[in-house]
Amino acid sequence: MVNASSTSPPFSRKESTVEYNITRDFDDFQVYDWPICILTALSCLCGLVGNSLVIWLLGFCIKRNPLTTYILNLAIADFGTLLGLSTRFIFECIIPYPDLSVAFPIVYAFILFTYCSSLYLLTAISLERCLSVLFPIWYRCHRPEKSSAVVSSFMWIISGLLAGMMLVSEVYLSLESLLKAVNTMFGVNLLIFTPMLVASTLIMSIKICRSSQRRQPPRLYTAILVTLLFFIIFAIPLSASHLIVLNTDYFSSTGWESAFLFASFNSSINPIIYYFVGRDRKKCRESLKVVLKRVFRDEAISQGGA
Secondary structure: OOOOHHHOOOOOOOOOOOOOOOOOOOOOOOOOHHHHHHHHHHHHHHHHHHHHHHHHHHHHHOOOOHHHHHHHHHHHHHHHHHHHHHHHHHHHHHOOOHHHHHOHHHHHHHHHHHHHHHHHHHHHHHHHHHHHHHOHHHHHHHOOOOHHHHHHHHHHHHHHHHHHHHHHHHHHOOHHHHHHHHHHHHHHHHHHHHHHHHHHHHHHHHHHHHHHOOOOOOHHHHHHHHHHHHHHHHOHHHHHHHHHHHHOOOOOHHHHHHHHHHHHHHHHHHHHHHHHHHOOOOOOOOOHHHHHHHHHHHHHHHOOOO
8 A cells, every 4th residue: 555645745734734745655655656756767867968068069069149148057956957857766666765855855945946047038938939939130239248148147037936935844844934035936936937837838839830831940939939838848847746735635655757748858858859850851961050050040040030
């Protein structure tokens, strides 16, 4: 029989204290949970490799431009999310030692920190691309030179404050404070950033569809749009599942683990998107460096709109 604590989220509104029980072994999981956890681990492994390549190439091998600054930060956030999910998998599934329960809250807060950073960075990218296609002349003339770095830093700070508030509430304050902090975090995600992300993605989709009737849209916009669509499909369920678990009596172990699986897919898929959008179909093999250069070379072309 599955232990009730093993299938519960890291916090429950029905508990009198916040308790992390990670003494799982092979008997603790339901049969249908194990494939999900193994798929999550494999997804994390592939994603860590892909994002590390993107970080290396954009950080050290490719000339920086405003968009690559965002993409570099996004790759770092995705890498962090996958690293946190991998650590969570090891703690819960492979190393069943109660002593690790002290570290698990930090790992969990780190996952949420990097996950939220990805959402906020993608929202910033989407909004900026919308400005560039809707108001191309104004965008070229009034965009501050270092705005990408400033905005990226600001998004990291917002995410860090929310995750830090959650961690401090858990360690030093009451369960009620923790639940308020987590509700605040995912409320901000779903009520502020997600609507902006969805609206800007919809605007870009319409703009690209219209422009594609006249000419092939730049690879840059195609890559960004596909990335945004995958995030909406695979990453938003993590925020939604947290709010459901925290504010209702419903909890499903499979649904909980599936939300993390989808989050791992989202954090792993971006390097693949960049490669398939940017590759030359006439060539059988191309390095990721060449493909990334081709995708982000469209930045100069697309300044006038898609």
